[in-house]
Amino acid sequence: xxxxxxxxxxxxxxxxxxxxxxxxxxxxxxxxxxxxxxxxxxxxxxxxxxxxxxxxxxxxxxxxxxxxxxxxxxxxxxxxxxxxxxxxxxxxxxxxxxxxxxxxxxxxxxxxxxxxxxxxxxxxxxxxxxxxxxxxxxxxxxxxxxxxxxxxxxxxxxxxxxxxxxxxxxxxxxxxxxxxxxxxxxxxxxxxxxxxxxxxxxxxxxxxxxxxxxxxxxxxxxxxxxxxxxxxxxxxxxxxxxxxxxxxxxxxxxxxxxxxxxxxxxxxxxxxxxxxxxxxxxxxxxxxxxxxxxxxxxxxxxxxxxxxxxxxxxxxxxxxxxxxxxxxxxxxxxxxxxxxxxxxxxxxxxxxxxxxxxxxxxxxxxxxxxxxxxxxxxxxxxxxxxxxxxxxxxxxx
Numbered sequence: 001x002x003x004x005x006x007x008x009x010x011x012x013x014x015x016x017x018x019x020x021x022x023x024x025x026x027x028x029x030x031x032x033x034x035x036x037x038x039x040x041x042x043x044x045x046x047x048x049x050x051x052x053x054x055x056x057x058x059x060x061x062x063x064x065x066x067x068x069x070x071x072x073x074x075x076x077x078x079x080x081x082x083x084x085x086x087x088x089x090x091x092x093x094x095x096x097x098x099x100x101x102x103x104x105x106x107x108x109x110x111x112x113x114x115x116x117x118x119x120x121x122x123x124x125x126x127x128x129x130x131x132x133x134x135x136x137x138x139x140x141x142x143x144x145x146x147x148x149x150x151x152x153x154x155x156x157x158x159x160x161x162x163x164x165x166x167x168x169x170x171x172x173x174x175x176x177x178x179x180x181x182x183x184x185x186x187x188x189x190x191x192x193x194x195x196x197x198x199x200x201x202x203x204x205x206x207x208x209x210x211x212x213x214x215x216x217x218x219x220x221x222x223x224x225x226x227x228x229x230x231x232x233x234x235x236x237x238x239x240x241x242x243x244x245x246x247x248x249x250x251x252x253x254x255x256x257x258x259x260x261x262x263x264x265x266x267x268x269x270x271x272x273x274x275x276x277x278x279x280x281x282x283x284x285x286x287x288x289x290x291x292x293x294x295x296x297x298x299x300x301x302x303x304x305x306x307x308x309x310x311x312x313x314x315x316x317x318x319x320x321x322x323x324x325x326x327x328x329x330x331x332x333x334x335x336x337x338x339x340x341x342x343x344x345x346x347x348x349x350x351x352x353x354x355x356x357x358x359x360x361x362x363x364x365x366x367x368x369x370x371x372x373x374x375x376x377x378x379x380x381x382x383x384x385x386x387x388x389x390x391x392x393x394x395x396x397x
Contacts, residue, residue, distance in 0.1 A: 007039045008391055009097055013112055014104040015078060017046040017063070021225070021255060021282050023309035024106050024129050027197045029285075034384040036060040043096045045089060047081060064092060075158045078108035082115045090119060098122060100395050105165060106130045106306070110158055113165035123394035126169040127195075128179050130306035130327075132158045137303045137326070137344065138229075170394045173387065175307045176328025193390060196331065197307050198383035199375070203289060204316040206372055210294035215278075218248035218358050221295035223288075223310050224302075226264060226279070227257040231301035231324060233264050237347035238301075238354065240271045245355050250299075253280040253291060293317050297357055303344050305329050315339065316375035318368045322353045336363075338371045 016022060018029035032042050041060055048054060048065040056063040066088060069080035082089070093101075101122055103112045106129040113124050132138060132155065139155070141147065166172060166183055172192045174180035180194040213219050220239070224230050232252060242248050256279070268277050283291055292298065298314045300323040307328040314321050315338060323329050324344040333339035340353045357364060 006392070006395070007041070008099045008395060009041045010035065010043070010391070011093060011096065011098045011101045012042060012044045012104065013101060013109075013116075014044070014046050015081070015106070015108045016049075017044055018285070019052070020049060023197070023307065024104055026285055027129075027309060028104055030198065030200060030380050031384060031387065032061060034380050035388075038384070038388070041096075043092065043098065045085075045092065062096065064088075074108050074154060075110060075161055079111040079115070079161070081108070082112055086115075086119060089116075093120060093122065100125065100391055102127065102391075103165075103169070104129060105162075110165055111161040113168045114161060117168045123170040124168070125171045125173060125390055125394060126165065127173040127175065128166065128183060129175050129197075131162055131166075131179055131182055133162060134178050134182050134327075135304045171390050173390060176331050178328060179306065191394075193386070195383060195386045195390075196328075196378060197309050197312070198378045198380040199309070199313055199316055201316060201376065201379050203286070204313045204375075206316075206318040208289040208293045208317055211290040213251060213278075213294050215249050215251075217276075218246060218296045219294065220248055220250045220297050220299055220354065221253060221292065222250060222299050222301065223253045223292065224300070225254045225257065225282075226252050226261055228260050229303050231303045231344060233267055234345055234347050234350060235299055235301045236264060236267050236271065236273065236277065238351035239273055239276060241348060241351035242354055243273075243276065246358055248296075248354070248358065249276045249278065251278045251280055251295070254282050288313070289317060292319060295319065297322060297354060299350070299354065300324065300329070301342075301344070301350060302326060302329075308332055311339070312375060312378055315371035316378075318372050320357050320364055320367045321371070322350070322357060332374070334370075334374075337367070338374045339367060 016025050018025045044063045046065055047068045054065045066085040069077050071077050071080050101124045103126045105126045113126055166186050172183045173195045174183050175197050183192045222235055226232055239250050292314050298319050298321045300311055302324050305327040311321050311323055311332050321339040325341040326344050333341055335341040342349045342353045
C-alpha cells in the first residue's frame with residue numbers, strides 16, 4: 001500500500017462469512033486479513049450461525065452476526081435480513097465511524113445495496129461474485145406445475161433486485177469477464193473493474209505434501225458442496241464409462257444437500273458403483289491443500305460457476321483440472337493448456353476428458369506446468385492492491 005494512502009474504516013457486508021464453507025466466504029476471509037495487514041480497520045456484518053459468537057473483536061476486525069430472517073427463500077431472505085436489522089446496521093456504521101461499505105453480492109445478497117443506499121450516504125462498493133442474469137442453466141424453462149411460481153416468487157424478484165443493486169453501487173468489482181460485461185451494460189461502463197478472486201500462494205503451491213486417500217486406483221477428487229448445481233451426478237454417470245477403460249475411483253469432499261445427497265447415492269447404487277465412490281466431509285480451509293494434492297485429477301462438473309476458486313487453488317498446486325465450460329471457468333482454464341474444459345451435463349465427454357488426462361503423461365506434465373504459471377497471476381496481495389485503488393477512488397471523490 002502507498003504510504004501516503006489513507007487508512008480506511010471499512011464495513012464488509014455479506015450473507016455468510018468464514019467459518020461458513022464456500023468460495024466467497026474464503027475470498028472475503030483472505031481479503032479481510034490482507035486489508036488488516038495493510039493498516040485498515042475492518043468491521044463485518046453477516047448472518048448469525050449456530051455455535052458462533054454474535055460479536056467478535058480481534059486483530060483489527062470487529063465482527064457482528066445479526067439475526068437472520070425467518071424467510072428462507074432466496075432474495076426475500078436477504079431483503080428481510082437487511083430490513084430487520086436496519087437500526088442496528090445504522091448504529092454500527094455510526095459507532096465504527098465507517099468510511100466505506102463493501103458489499104459482497106452473491107445469492108441472497110442481491111437486495112443489499114439497493115436497500116442500504118436508502119439509509120446511508122457512504123460510498124458503497126459491490127463485489128459481484130455471481131449474477132442470475134447470466135446463469136443460462138438456471139434460467140432455462142422447466143416443464144412442471146411449479147415453474148410459474150418459481151419465476152414469480154423467486155427468479156423475477158432476484159433479477160429486479162440485482163439490477164437495482166448493481167446500478168445503485170458507487171463502484172462495481174466483477175470477479176469474471178462475463179460478469180464485468182453484464183455490469184458494464186447496466187452502468188454504461190461507469191466505475192466497473194474486473195478484479196478476479198485470488199489465493200494465498202504460500203498456502204497453495206507445488207511443494208505441498210499430499211495426504212493419503214489409501215486408494216490403489218486412480219483418484220478423481222470432486223471438491224465442493226454436493227448439490228444439484230454442482231453437477232456431481234454427471235460425474236457418477238461418467239465414472240461408469242471411465243471404469244470400462246481405466247481403474248478409477250471418485251471422492252466427493254464437501255457438505256451434502258440432504259435431498260440431493262439421497263438422489264446421488266441412489267444413482268451410485270443403481271450403477272453398482274458403491275465400492276468406487278467415497279464421501280468425505282468438508283475440511284478446514286488450512287487442511288485442504290494436502291487433500292487436493294493427493295488426487296490424480298480434480299473434476300469440477302458444475303452446471304454454473306461464477307469464478308471457480310477451487311479450480312485456481314488446484315492450478316496453483318500443480319494439479320490437473322477438468323471442469324465444465326460455464327461461467328467464469330474459461331477465464332482460468334485454457335482448454336488443453338491449463339486444464340480441460342467440457343460441456344456441462346455431458347457424462348460421455350466428461351469421461352473422455354478424464355480418461356485422456358489419466359492416460360496421457362505428456363499432457364499431464366504440460367498442463368501442470370502451465371497451470372502453476374497461470375496461478376501466479378492471482379496472488380492475494382496483488383488482488384488487494386487493486387481493491388484498495390477502488391476504495392481510494394470512491395472515498396476521495
